[in-house]
């Protein structure tokens with residue numbers, strides 16, 4: 001080798017696989033890299049952010065080589081270089097991404113689209129600061145292995161005298177049983193290839209882990225009210241969000257291709273098409289409700305950090321944050337909630353960014369919201385309620401840390417073994433489940449909520465509560481089947497919040513389930529029921 005041979009050191013940053021941090025702002029890894037760069041202390045010259053749509057959580061058979069439109073791959077995108085054209089009969093090496101009990105696809109069309117949009121927006125953001133994003137499908141460890149092999153074999157060396165070397169894999173640690181398995185797999189693969197892995201704290205929550213008082217997960221209280229007491233005044237508790245990077249290290253000149261038998265599209269439309277294809281080909285509901293003429297979705301939003309920030313700003317300038325009602329308000333619809341959950345779930349936005357915007361508004365620190373009710377008048381009921389709701393998010397995540405796989409167990413955190421559940425092994429229960437997923441239970445409110453959720457990907461907290469309790473307590477069917485149907489439908493599915501809330505509703509969580517206040521019967525609610533079922537209160 002000539003002495004002049006340069007080494008292009010590459011830090012592989014596994015941006016997100018099941019990792020939910022699709023943002024530039026308040027992103028600890030990117031912030032750290034940018035700081036190293038500004039101080040000329042980066043031990044690497046290039047950065048390779050990689051996002052993997054995880055085969056376990058979302059159906060990826062729509063990307064099998066025979067399924068992908070060839071024109072989506074025959075372009076100049078360096079991320080698709082040298083993809084071998086697989087045979088038209090390519091088969092997925094992964095089992096279908098279906099739920100355990102009900103066998104529904106785990107991710108339905110609303111979330112799939114929002115997810116793809118969010119990834120694509122992150123890609124554009126990374127490009128705007130000199131980097132890029134390799135978007136892949138599969139299993140995190142398989143994709144990582146193919147990347148490490150690619151560079152080790154010298155395929156990444158783009159010109160004579162330049163050698164590429166991977167110096168590390170950085171990954172954010174997340175709560176969740178499967179998420180931890182993925183992390184272990186990353187360590188295993190990287191270890192085999194002699195590459196170091198560094199894990200980072202997940203900082204998209206309101207309270208930073210380093211500010212919690214618990215030494216071990218066992219100490220996390222079993223009730224939200226006890227947990228809340230240990231946090232201190234909520235308005236002072238969150239840390240400041242981190243600024244976005246001005247510039248990042250260059251994206252590698254050569255990027256490992258998508259491992260076969262899949263092909264990675266090079267457009268957002270290609271990604272959406274590939275994610276929706278298997279869902280369209282194998283519909284879950286035999287006679288699904290059709291979209292009622294004139295019905296309006298409560299969730300009309302586009303995935304991605306830019307859209308999240310714009311929405312947050314709108315909530316402030318419109319004064320909606322001052323008028324935010326906590327869920328004890330009886331509304332099943334209307335502008336009583338922020339609709340921020342889907343962006344939070346994918347990490348397009350962090351809770352402490354929301355907190356900072358609220359604080360700036362309360363203190364009149366910026367002009368944002370200056371004409372809105374409550375501006376510069378300190379904390380009000382609306383802003384305090386939003387903080388409290390965000391703290392629930394933190395709490396469920398900690399419950400997930402404490403209870404691990406009990407999050408998904410029929411007997412719940414509580415270990416509730418005495419309850420008799422009906423299982424979907426007989427025709428009667430099977431029919432009840434089918435009626436449920438098609439929004440045809442015969443109960444007006446339940447059907448309205450189910451249809452709204454299926455057709456739009458969203459329904460209010462109150463709607464979710466009522467329906468989850470109906471399924472688990474009134475029908476008495478294995479609550480996980482109802483939960484799995486929600487998982488398919490919801491745009492804002494977030495593992496800890498989701499299963500924690502369902503345990504609550506099913507009465508197997510560790511905290512006594514609070515009673516849902518009755519729905520406020522009024523013009524708005526009446527219109528809601530009519531909208532989704534064609535009928536109203538009688």
Ligand SMILES: Cc1cc2nc3c(=O)[nH]c(=O)nc-3n(C[C@H](O)[C@H](O)[C@H](O)COP(=O)(O)OP(=O)(O)OC[C@H]3O[C@@H](n4cnc5c(N)ncnc54)[C@H](O)[C@@H]3O)c2cc1C
Pocket residue numbers: 336337338339340341342344345386389390392393396459460461462464465468486490492493494495497498499501502505
């Ligand atoms: C059966 C069931 C399933 C649920 N599944 C999810 C889920 O998968 N993902 C999810 O984020 N929330 C879930 N929730 C909680 C809550 O219903 C949603 O966060 C909320 O409806 C989302 O709408 P929003 O963003 O307008 O919330 P808002 O009412 O505006 O609340 C603001 C934010 O606070 C957080 N929040 C509010 N209520 C809760 C809660 N009960 N638990 C945890 N965080 C909360 C959310 O991040 C939300 O975006 C579930 C609730 C139930 C009863």
